[in-house]
Amino acid sequence: MKLLGAIFIICASTGIGFALARNLKERTKQLRDMKQAITSLEAEMVYTMTPLAEACHRVSQQVPSPVSTFFSTFSDALQKGESSAYQAWTKSLASLKAHSCLQQSDLDVILQFGASLGQQDLEQQQKQVKLTLSNIDRQELEASEKQKRSENMYKSLGFLGGLLMTIILI
Amino acid sequence: MNYDVNLIFQIAGVGIVVAMIHTVLKQMGKEEIAHWVTLLAFVIVLYMVVNVVDDLFQTIRSVFLFQN
Amino acid sequence: MVHIEILQIVGLGLVATFLALIVKEHNPSFAFLLTVFVGVIIFIFLAEQIANIVAMLEELAESAQINMVYMETILKIIGIAYIAEFGAQIAKDAGQGAIASKIELGGKVIIMVMAIPIITAIIETVIGLLPN
Amino acid sequence: MSFVTEWIAQLIFLVLFATILELLLPNSQLQRYVRLVIGLIILVVMLQPVFYVFQMSADEWLDSLDEWSGVGEENSADWSMEEQKSEIESNQLAYISEQMAVQLQKQANDQEVLDEMDKHVTDVSIVLAPTLIEEDENDVLGNIEMIEVTVSDTSAEGEDSGNEDGEIQKIEKVETVKVDTSQSFTEEGSETKGRGEDGDKKDLIRKRLEDVWQIPSERITVVGKGESSE
Structure with missing residues (x-):
């Protein structure tokens, strides 16, 4: 019985550690996805001149999960036409925040990009895209560094914490 | 010798695990947290040891000093 | 039974020494606590055994109609010696030789205080022996 | 004569007791002090006839020792006799x-x-x-x-x-x-x-x-x- 409890505690805390580590890993991945999405959004806008809603819809089909849902909700909101692009962007960003592992600084960069969306001409827009991309690059670099540093730490800390708890409680 | 000898292994285990946690946290540059963790574990183990020491003093008192 | 118990004590001590060696490398304070704990456990065990001896002697003394005051004084002195010794050893282990010697000093003083009435009695007798 | 027997018995027992307890002692500097005190106690027991000679009752002195060391001593033999007597009486009554x-x-x-x-x-x-x-x-x-x-x-x-x-x-x-x-x-x-x-x-x-x-x-x-x- 004691052994069972000990196993439970160790498993749970190890799980928590792994979840935290996965969070870090996911963040870099999602940042990369976001970068890719914005690049393709730029391509849509600059080369094929598709409207924003349509472009976002296409982009949402090219990238994996959390980022794609962000773009699809954004394009849906635009197509319904019930609010401005910035409002729709903010709203879908809020839902992205709940479902992704991105941190506030990453979201700020994306929000900044959304503020300029659909307000300026193509050239300005392109500049904006470049700025955002470099910002995201920076975030990604930071995230990957943090991942490298902390991923192992979270994993081992989770396991060791569970071990400590069982040793003390036994 | 029916005393809880397992407590020895418990203390040693806590010591080793805390040392590992300390090392990991220190490596990640979170020395403050590492110190807090060590301190906390130390207090817990100290509590156990103090309990046993109290037991010892009571025993000696009842055996040698004729007080109960 | 007795030989098993000595094996237990020695085994306990060796295991504890080994563990303390390992832990000391990483975490000296825990190694110290471990040492204290093992010392206490062995001590408690011995105290129980000593209680047996003392009970036997007490029985003997009672049946021989011998004054318990002497015995209790001796027992108290030995108890004080044990406690002082224990504290001093722990302090010494922790690298606090100064505190250890203070504890020992305390033990000595208390033992001497216990001896004061005896000394006064002897001195009074000797003075009584002298011609006025 | 009975006093001498008692005295010698007490002395022998005390020496035996002290020896056994000294063996139990932790080997440290404290041992010297403990030995000194035990030696003093044995000395006192040896001096008991001298107390008698000088009309100073040993019991009196023991009482003063009690006060010093806080050891309470009951006259247990007398007390148990009383108890036994009253017990027999009450049995008879019943x-x-x-x-x-x-x-x-x-x-x-x-x-x-x-x-x-x-x-x-x-x-x-x-x-x-x-x-x-x-x-x-x-x-x-x-x-x-x-x-x-x-x-x-x-x-x-x-x-x-x-x-x-x-x-x-x-x-x-x-x-x-x-x-x-x-x-x-x-x-x-x-x-x-x-x-x-x-x-x-x-x-x-x-x-x-x-x-x-x-x-x-x-x-x-x-x-x-x-x-x-x-």
């Missing part, structure tokens, strides 16, 4: 009172004093006065401190319940009659009067018992079964 009780119950039931009230004595217990027992062992009745009598309805056991004496049926089936010589009698009288018909019935029982046992009826207290006797 035996006598038990014998008496059986005798009294038999007496009361044989003479059928209570039969007209459809009652009989089921249990008698006696408490004897402990101080009188030595003065006159034959006068057992004089030594009675308290008699407790339990009576029960014979009619309740028979089938004819209810056809006669409905009043008795109302009284509880088992009652305790108490004879108490140590209590003041006026108090008991008022106590029984307060109970009306119940009290009358119990008065009758007391009178009957007085005739049989030769104990004045005003000494008798009647207490119902459910009530407490004290």
Whole structure:
């Protein structure tokens, strides 16, 4: 019985550690996805001149999960036409925040990009895209560094914490 | 010798695990947290040891000093 | 039974020494606590055994109609010696030789205080022996 | 001579004791001090005859030692003797009172004093006065401190319940009659009067018992079964 409890505690805390580590890993991945999405959004806008809603819809089909849902909700909101692009962007960003592992600084960069969306001409827009991309690059670099540093730490800390708890409680 | 000898292994285990946690946290540059963790574990183990020491003093008192 | 118990004590001590060696490398304070704990456990065990001896002697003394005051004084002195010794050893282990010697000093003083009435009695007798 | 024997025995025992306990000592600097004190104690025991010579009682000195070291010492031998004596006495008392009780119950039931009230004595217990027992062992009745009598309805056991004496049926089936010589009698009288018909019935029982046992009826207290006797 004691052994069972000990196993439970160790498993749970190890799980928590792994979840935290996965969070870090996911963040870099999602940042990369976001970068890719914005690049393709730029391509849509600059080369094929598709409207924003349509472009976002296409982009949402090219990238994996959390980022794609962000773009699809954004394009849906635009197509319904019930609010401005910035409002729709903010709203879908809020839902992205709940479902992704991105941190506030990453979201700020994306929000900044959304503020300029659909307000300026193509050239300005392109500049904006470049700025955002470099910002995201920076975030990604930071995230990957943090991942490298902390991923192992979270994993081992989770396991060791569970071990400590069982040793003390036994 | 029916005393809880397992407590020895418990203390040693806590010591080793805390040392590992300390090392990991220190490596990640979170020395403050590492110190807090060590301190906390130390207090817990100290509590156990103090309990046993109290037991010892009571025993000696009842055996040698004729007080109960 | 007795030989098993000595094996237990020695085994306990060796295991504890080994563990303390390992832990000391990483975490000296825990190694110290471990040492204290093992010392206490062995001590408690011995105290129980000593209680047996003392009970036997007490029985003997009672049946021989011998004054318990002497015995209790001796027992108290030995108890004080044990406690002082224990504290001093722990302090010494922790690298606090100064505190250890203070504890020992305390033990000595208390033992001497216990001896004061005896000394006064002897001195009074000797003075009584002298011609006025 | 006995003093010398005692002295030597004490000395031998103390030396033995000190040796054994010294072996138990932790080997440290403290050992020297402990040895010194033990040596002093042995010296004191050796000096005890000298105390006698100089008319200074060793017990007196021991009392002062008690005060110093806070060791309480009881004269346990005397005390246990007292206890044993009182225990034997109380055993004797219990035996006598038990014998008496059986005798009294038999007496009361044989003479059928209570039969007209459809009652009989089921249990008698006696408490004897402990101080009188030595003065006159034959006068057992004089030594009675308290008699407790339990009576029960014979009619309740028979089938004819209810056809006669409905009043008795109302009284509880088992009652305790108490004879108490140590209590003041006026108090008991008022106590029984307060109970009306119940009290009358119990008065009758007391009178009957007085005739049989030769104990004045005003000494008798009647207490119902459910009530407490004290």
